[in-house]
Amino acid sequence: MHPKSKGAFYITTPIYYVNDVPHIGHAYTTIAADILTRFKRLEGYQAFFLTGTDEHGQKVEKAAQERGIDPKAHCDEMVKRFESLWQRFNISNNDFIRTTEVRHKKVVQKILQDLYDRGEIYQDSYEGWYCVPCERFWTEKDLIEGKCPDCLREVVEISEKNYFFRMSKYQSWLIEHIEKNDRFILPSSRRNEILGFLQRPLEDLCISRPKKRLRWGIEIPFDTDYVTYVWFDALINYVSGIGYGSGENSFSNLWPQAIHLIGKDILTTHTVYWPTMLNGIGLTPPKMVFAHGWWTVEGKKMSKSLQNVVEPNRLIDTYGVDAVRYFLMREVSFGMDGDFSHSAMVHRINSDLANDLGNLFSRALSMVIRYFDGNIPTPSSLKEIDQRLQEVSVKVLTQLPQQMNDLSFNKALTTLWEIVSASNKYVDETAPWSLAKEEKDQPRLSTVLYQTLESLRIIALLLAPFMPSTAEKMWSQLGMEGSLWEQNLEENVKWGGLKPGRRVAKPTPLFPRIDPTKIEKGI
């Protein structure tokens, strides 16, 4: 733990289904989690970030079968697509959990056995209709014209013995928990939805699948004819991934601070199944479950049939990692649906990144090189206008932490950009190019450029969670020593951290402007 740690933080993404092709939605959740984690670390928290893959279930079994290989071998291959994408996106996860790992299976089985021993799991027969592609049971009245209400494909009638978790008995406890904790489910519209859902009787949860139907899963420890239902298996990653049951302190430190970031499509599993499961094994629910929205593409829903699935690797190739990270966080407020379009992307890059931030950086460094031979000047006495610039940073710093706690990433970026705008305006109003013409104005010129560079240093620090490599680049070109990541927001954001006398680098454009017409053709 960091010597000055303010405490623990535990941030997760869902574990992604290994058969999926990674798309913008996966990237979105993971980038958001990364940004929150990096921000918390800069604030001095010990923040642990877990992501991973969900590898069991019928679709994986079937895909492996079709390829004529072992399911595990299939997974080993598929999981690389996620791992390499996260590497490209500069994702700073502390661990990566796979549900096929021994450490995970052991925890799932331990939990199953524990619940079974205490009568929380019982056997019963189940009759219903089963949709093979969706791997879901439906009751008679769920069906739409005799077909799966989800995918409208044929269902088969099945009657079989299965194991059930007594989820229903936790219903009133769960309602009370949600009502007492208004930040447990966010945004609040999702909280309302779940409270509405819970007004109807909650049923027990079927947590087994007979091996005759599905072999690729975690074997039920007390009945080897069955494997575990994939959701029951998958949700447990959040505790198996930080050593539940190992007796280590890290688990008990981290778990109470858990924040799950999820897409709105998996709200029920995370806010109904999962908390009741946790209660069943004597653990508290996660501190927060935040459901974000979905991305449409050029106004249309993403789908394979429309062939408009946005491939994150291709986005990185076209726009660069940090620009994509920025766009996804800046364009829509977390929790709302958003639309991805190339014109919006190019627009954000050109106006926010190239014109506002990049150009500010460029003009500031250029003047230091031109007027001071690249040496950071020593400021002299401050005028009111210089003070006002400082005050903007102070104000931003008081607002950012709260906005980040609320996962209002777009607000945080808007707030941060107030320093960018104020700095551009400051340069304009102080007109250093005019000061440079008169020898007597040298002290004033020194102050003005120092103030501008110092604003940029603070911008770099606060921007780091969002755009890590851009921030590092700014940091080193500003002549700062040491790693940006060893900074602490409380101490190092204070005005005056920039060292006079150190040399700045010749600026290279942080974000080259993009010709919109080229993108239209190229994509």
Add this chain to the structure above:
RNA sequence: GGCGGUGUAGCUCAGUCGGUCAGAGCAUGCGGCUCAUAUCCGCAGUGUCCGGGGUUCAAAUCCCUGCACCGCCA
């Protein structure tokens, strides 16, 4: 069908407790600067706050109602 939500500038949206709340950004137009990636800065707009009714000294805000759209559940 039940529950919840949304409707504000050309676009995307912010508007907390009813009282400088008619706002921001982008887009558009005009002007200024020349350090900078043709970038930056300033100024200027345009509004049936979805329609109708009500409460109030006062409503974008609260209540009723109609319409449209969205989400969850069925």
